[in-house]
Amino acid sequence: MKLIHRNITKDSSGQVTLIAEDGEDMWHAYNIIQAGDSLRSSTVRKVQSESNTGSSTSSRVRTTLTITVKTLDFDSKGCVLRVKGRNIVENQFVKMGAYHTLDLEPNRKFTLAKKCWDSVVLDRIGTACDPSQNSDVAAVVMQEGIAHVCLVLASMTLVRAKIEMHIPRKRKGSSQQHDKGVERFFESVMQAILRHVNFDVVKCVLIASPGFVKDQFHEYMFDYAAKIDNRLLLDNKPKFLLVHASSGFKHSLKEVLSDPAVVARLSDTKAAEEIRVLEHFYKMLQLEPDKAYYGEKEVFQASESQAIDTLLICDGLLRTHDVAKRKRLIAVVDSVRENGGTVRVFSSMHITGEQLTQLTGIAAILRFPVPDLTDDESSDDDSS
Known part of the structure; x- marks a missing residue:
């Protein structure tokens, strides 16, 4: 989160201008903005215009609105914050008092005014604007045929990919179909890691499963990386940590994060x-x-x-x-x-x-x- 401007008076009223830079910043914004606040941001509004002949046309125009916040809705998948309220500043496209929804998204500047900025909200802004707070962790909880690729951020856990795949059972005297199914599954999980994990930010990637699935996947991934000389995976191999989990579902992440080896590795994270x-x-x-x-x-x-x-x-x-x-x-x-x-x-x-x-x-x-x-x-x- 970037703090562009801050003007809070001694009586705790005032305004701040912020830019949310990613999904976690949008979550912070959701917790900072409250009903009754004044919010100013750019938006797109559909405008009807009538020609001299009486025909009407509609077009979409970008304008800046200031609304009194009534309701908020956070879309965690799209990382969009929808804020609905009444327009309180005169605008050529939107009447005073008309309802409008501002869609806040990453990298869109907004100005928030409050009658009273309390300690919890100010602390939250301080946390969001401090880069040292964003010590991210990635986690893959998996079992044969199902995996969840998650980002464990300072303030939220995001499921970035869910992989579900039918793997044929081993048959008496032949495991060929089973092995091919496992390989396809491991390939999909590896691609999800490459797609969703930013190794420049992430300090640690947890691979967790019941039994030996995690070990087999880890071996497959780095054998494959060595074969094609994937430097991204090979250079970041020390960041991977194998941990036991009771299942491949998201709720198993709690026990994974409680593991003493994981706690020691992530000792400096929120x-x-x-x-x-x-x-x-x-x-x-x-x-x-x-x-x-x-x-x-x-x-x-x-x-x-x-x-x-x-x-x-x-x-x-x-x-x-x-x-x-x-x-x-x-x-x-x-x-x-x-x-x-x-x-x-x-x-x-x-x-x-x-x-x-x-x-x-x-x-x-x-x-x-x-x-x-x-x-x-x-x-x-x-x-x-």
Whole structure:
């Protein structure tokens, strides 16, 4: 993300001009723009014009519009953010108050104005504009006949290719058809890696599967690369890491990223840090349940007692249209930081964010037990 201009006043109002450069930046934009904000960007509008003879023609013109945001929709596959709202600045093609949808896409400049820029949104812009945050990882989770090629970005997991192929079974006395099927499958997976993995950016490519499928694929790929002298694969061979997975489906990526060898290799990435924090929370929930809680009511109470050491919150929760609820959540985030705690904002487009969402989207690891929380839990148990 490129920050072109920033003008935020002491009362926290103001505007910023940004350019989203890739799909992950579009996800950041989706979390930065909120209903009620003012958004200015170029767009294409269909215009009807009438000639002297009374005949009408339509043409598409490019113009710049400023709208008050009503709704947002993020298309993760096309990396397009559709923002719908009413026009609030006079324009020769669009009437004041008319509805229009701005399609934001990579490399299109936009200016966003807010009445109040809160700490979470400003942190998000800081993260998006810091190149050191974009430490990307690629992963291939596979089993015989199915594979998912994914990009594990700092804030989201994108499935870039899904390969499904029927592989004939081995027959008694002959495995020729089976071997040909496996070879075709491996060829398709390799081509997907070459098409979707940018080795200039990616630090590590994880190949994960049950059994020996990963080993067989790895051997096939580098035998093929040596045969045709594919320097891209051969030069980046040290980036490949073979890991066990229970299946070739996307959900297996969570266990892959939890593997100690993977965690050590990716120790400086945001994705690995989120895995560590979530694993620590689950461990606390088992071993010291009076110091690990999830749910808004419990976390808000713990925050009032200044007991939170680590706050885990999903960005989906922060996108709420309920202004009062968002203010309460931001107040908890600010309070935890002011009291020396750590705040981890999880992406709902990431495996870890999906898990946290299943736990209400908010959780906390406490410095010390909060008696009121334990008492409330006990009284609830008694009443049931």
